[in-house]
Amino acid sequence: MSKKFPEYKGLDLSAINKSVLKLWEGEGTFEQSLKAREGQPSFIFFEGPPSANGMPGIHHVMARTIKDVICRYKTQKGFQVHRKAGWDTHGLPVELGVEKSLGITKEDIGKRISVAEYNQACRKDVMKYTDMWEDLTEKMGYWVDMEHPYITYDNRYIETLWWMLKELYKKGLLYKGYTIQPFSPAAGTGLSTHELNQPGCYKDVKDTTCTAQFKVVRDETSDFLYADCDTEVYFLAWTTTPWTLPSNTALAVGPSVTYVRVRTFNPYTGEPVTVVLAKDLVGAYFNEKNADLDLDAYQAGDKKLPFKVLDEFSGSTLTGVRYEQLIPWIQPDGDAFRVIPGDYVTTEDGTGIVHIAPTFGADDDRVAKVAGIAPLVLMDREGKRQPMVDRSGKFFLIKDLDDAFVKQFVDVKAYSEFAGRFVKNAYDASLSDEDATLDVDLSVMLKKENKAFRVEKHVHNYPHCWRTDKPVLYYPLDSWFVKTTAMRERMMELNNTINWKPESTGTGRFGKWLENLVDWNLSRSRYWGTPLPVWRSEDGSAEVCIGSVEELMQEVDKAVKAGVMDKHPFPDFKPGDFSSANYDKIDLHRPFVDDIILVSEDGKPMYRELDLIDVWFDSGAMPYAQMHYPFENKDSLPFPADFIAEGVDQTRGWFFTLHALGTMLFDSVAFKNIISNGLVLDKKGNKMSKRLGNAVDPFKVIEDYGSDPLRWYMMTNAQPWDNLKFDLSGVDEVKRKFFGTLYNTYSFFSLYANVDGFKGTEAQVPVAERPEIDRWVISLLNTLVKDVHAAYDQYEPTRAGRAIQDFVTENLSNWYVRLNRKRFWGGAFNQDKLAAYQTLHQCLETVALLAAPIAPFYMEQLYRDLQPEGQTASVHLALMPEVVETLIDKGLEERMAYAQQISSMVLALRRKVSIKVRQPLQKIMVPILDARFEAQLEAVKDLILNEVNVKELEYLKESTGVLVKTIKPNFKSLGPKYSKLMKPIAAAIGAMTAEDIAAFESAGSFSVEVNGEKLQLLPEDVEIISEDIPGWLVANEGRITVALDITISEDLRQEGYARELVNRIQNLRKDSGLDVTDKIRLQIQRHAALDAAVEKHRTYISSQTLADDLQLVDTCNESGAISVELESELETIIAIEKL
């Protein structure tokens, strides 16, 4: 028995999901898709590693669908597409998870739990959810090789990182320096920005703030400030952290900000002063009402402070002006106490002049460095340079400082009074909030010295340590850096060659990020991560960066020989053996690497720098580390990637580290094409979170709907880079609208194909010999193939999906199938019918191929169901269909569009006068605009008449004399020619009479006079249409007008009855459970109004209902006879019997 096209009872996409998964698993389809492309060009893809210590969410389905779509598409285009899965296993979230589950804090590490045990716990914990991830990956249909993933904690992975770090080191791109970082004195540790962004870290606090007076040194550059001035001149600068004032070494002004000089008095001492501040902020310090007060009448202590604005100047004229050190306890070593430009200075608060303490502010440090200003640093007893505050949060004690330094730079008498004071009371266990703070005492001192202009409490937002709940300090800390700034230009150049989707992320967010690049701070003071492979002697004179395990082994041997180490920690490791068994003998994590002490050339012991490196280095290194490059795959590294995709939040994360490392190590981009997708929000547009309970469980959605509607919805609802407001009803809509329609279309096809024994192997009817409507849908199909390829090629899956969906629902189902139903049922299996099957079959198969990347499950089933006997290949191994340009016929597409439009207009007219479509009508009339239009219409005439059940189509031409024409200006044509005259021209055209229009048409041009100018209007300047036919029922849409003859003759009425009868009989057949092919005997009870109609259309009725025997009977009382109403007041009885 020959194969039949499977028929289904209903569409259960969830069940299809499961059965197709089983099929893939049984056949090893994914492996086959790689094997089948062996020797073909590669399409290189990098998988960004997710962290497996969290549950996968619906947003992961989004990112992975994009990746999967592109990879499957490229496979179908003949490329071999390897996809290696990966796991990101290091980093803070892992540590936090472990600490939570073990119930410990960082302080316990090394005490209650050893570092080795802790790291062991991390190693185990990080893979906690891998099962879930693998499960989701499989169910959603994401094809990626999970059998051989790369894992960032693997020793071989780390070894590649070490090699890379050494390469950077050799190029001089790895260095140790300091930056200002958030630091918690209470916890004694630096904090990452990640930690500062924990909820609740930023709190409003009330601090003492101080506006200090910095006395201007009178010299050549500052002379203009002393012009016409009877007092000393001061800069005013505001700070919320007065304890940083002793570390002040500069003042910053905004170069384009306007400043003023104000003559007034110090409110605390009553001394006459002249102060400088931003013009916009005068109002914040002086009451406008006091501007007129007499300066001479002022008495110290008066509430009302008189002032007088002397003059104004720009910030740039102030730069370079010197001032006296405000609190001269300690001298800086270098240039200081100068006004410098600061790009970030605003006039929103303070005075518009910013106090700069380079040791306590990141911006401060940056602008000071640019201007060549020295920071205020101290030398401790160990010879290390320190800020004025030590790591416990207090001013350094003099006894802790280097003697020579104290002698040279410190005013011991003045400083002693404050040495040892904590900068925040929270750091000193003996103090409470009630006690006077250092800020207060300093401010009081400044008041007395005529150096404070205003002191007040101020509420502001300040970060706190999430562990100790105490305020953080911004503090200079030693760190290792990658000198990314050295390669900035090259990175920008290479970035310009990358195809970003959307483009703005590449040029905007990423491009701007590169422009403002700072060096990459690699250091992290943690336990679970890739250790920095740098060993140093204690005095810093000797240093070695290790680039491989083998090199480490050799150095260890030296160290053992020199007696620096007792024994070799990894004696069994065999260099050159890259098996996992060999690498399992070692551990490159802490604490093991910390225990290794190396020896310098001159015999000094060297200890490892305790830092771990940023986990982003791990992920950015994946192109090389996943292949254990260069130790393995030295000459076959797949690089750079043709394509990557990840969330837009990775711009400064993975995208940057990939790009930076690719540029610095290989002078190459790391990826050529990239899609950065937006977020998945809930349906109200809020961020999804477990806490709010609005997170969508991907497993449940897939179980309920299957993956295909979910994937389709995600790809087509919005562009991937726009945020997606995830709404389950949208998934449901996709299921009904797209998959439901496609399924129905296939069901229709298989039902009749099986009845007729269509196999799909018959010789093709040449397209040229197929009917107009077949050639039309084939034309559209080829246009679709072209458009979909273009969309995929441009990394725009949304456009591809929308185009496919539109074709299926609108053109294929709603028009092609609906108009062709009669060709499929009944009648002989002739060439016309064969053409219909072949056309529909080809459309369905092509859709399956085009849509397979997005909806891999259903398209797999559909494609296989459509294959002729003996062919069972997967759609995912098949090649994409080629577009056949010669089959695209735009003229045909145009006239079919006319047919659709006219049909819909006629149906609308019928509705208006309540005449059913089953009732035939005699005539429609269409005004003909030009010869081409007539020809186009003639070709689709039968389709229209059939669809709207009308007998004839009449073309109305000039000669018939019934046309009423109207004329409209064509702005697109007129605009460029006459621009300014447009309005009067439009009015003139509107005023044209029927005669004018006729004259215009016959002459081919028309002259109008507008504003005294004579103009020649040409045919393309206007649109002439006929939108009314007097005395007829008329519809008008755009250029097309249709009139309908609604008189119903006796003939027409009888034919209408016949069709009504057929309809009732068909219903009865169906209700009686008859098969589509069953023949019947039919009885109709006589009825005066009907008999003639039945006799006249006997053949028609019989053939439509498969009635081999039709009898008109006087009384019909067969069992199963029913009464039917054909129109109101017209009833009869019919009966059928299966033969």
Place this chain on the structure above:
RNA sequence: AGUCCUGUAGCUCAGUUGGUUAGAGCACUACACUGAUAAUGUAGGGGUCCGCAGUUCAAAUCUGCGCAGGACUACCA
């Protein structure tokens, strides 16, 4: 605070190089169709194209200034 994205019907989204009547689907209402039938079609209502200003003969579209939502980066006197 900076950079970027988004803002069009009740909801989700289209809207070409600016062209004068701004579209589709869903939802809603009414009607029709009926051997694709747990389907389908037709029609209808529904718009301050976020606001203001500008450029232009002409702006949803271009420019500027705002507003709202979101993301990232930073956290500053």
